[in-house]
Amino acid sequence: MKVLWRGLTMACGVCGARGLFEKWGMLSMTQDCPRCGLHFERMEGHSLGAVAINTVVSAALVLIAVALGLVVLGTDVSTSSLLLIAAPVGVLFPILFDPISRTLWNAIELLMRPVSDDELDPRFRACSSE
Numbered sequence: 001m002k003v004l005w006r007g008l009t010m011a012c013g014v015c016g017a018r019g020l021f022e023k024w025g026m027l028s029m030t031q032d033c034p035r036c037g038l039h040f041e042r043m044e045g046h047s048l049g050a051v052a053i054n055t056v057v058s059a060a061l062v063l064i065a066v067a068l069g070l071v072v073l074g075t076d077v078s079t080s081s082l083l084l085i086a087a088p089v090g091v092l093f094p095i096l097f098d099p100i101s102r103t104l105w106n107a108i109e110l111l112m113r114p115v116s117d118d119e120l121d122p123r124f125r126a127c128s129s130e
């Protein structure tokens with residue numbers, strides 16, 4: 001659970017370090033954790049999982065927005081009105097959720113395939129084993 005929480009709060013799943021994103025663009029994540037040295041792209045194509053999480057969550061939110069629109073406005077509401085409700089959700093949410101989807105996917109991947117010692121900075125291994 002701690003690993004998932006770290007992923008949801010944009011921290012490193014292994015050590016909980018923050019500051020994994022550049023100041024001027026949440027879309028650019030550091031390649032390695034500044035504290036434990038974990039290389040976030042643990043295998044080729046790793047980031048596809050983050051894209052998948054972002055797509056599924058965003059699509060679910062768009063469906064929820066449309067469903068809420070139908071409940072609040074009634075089923076005889078125009079398609080353009082529903083589009084006005086759903087489009088901002090579908091455009092803005094994936095951009096805002098991108099950093100979280102990356103660290104969350106990293107945490108899920110760490111749970112499925114635990115980190116091995118040789119993936120971490122030797123100095124961090126020495127500190128954490130004491």
Ligand SMILES: [Zn+2]
Pocket residue numbers: 012013014015016017033034035036037038
């Ligand atoms: Zn770390």
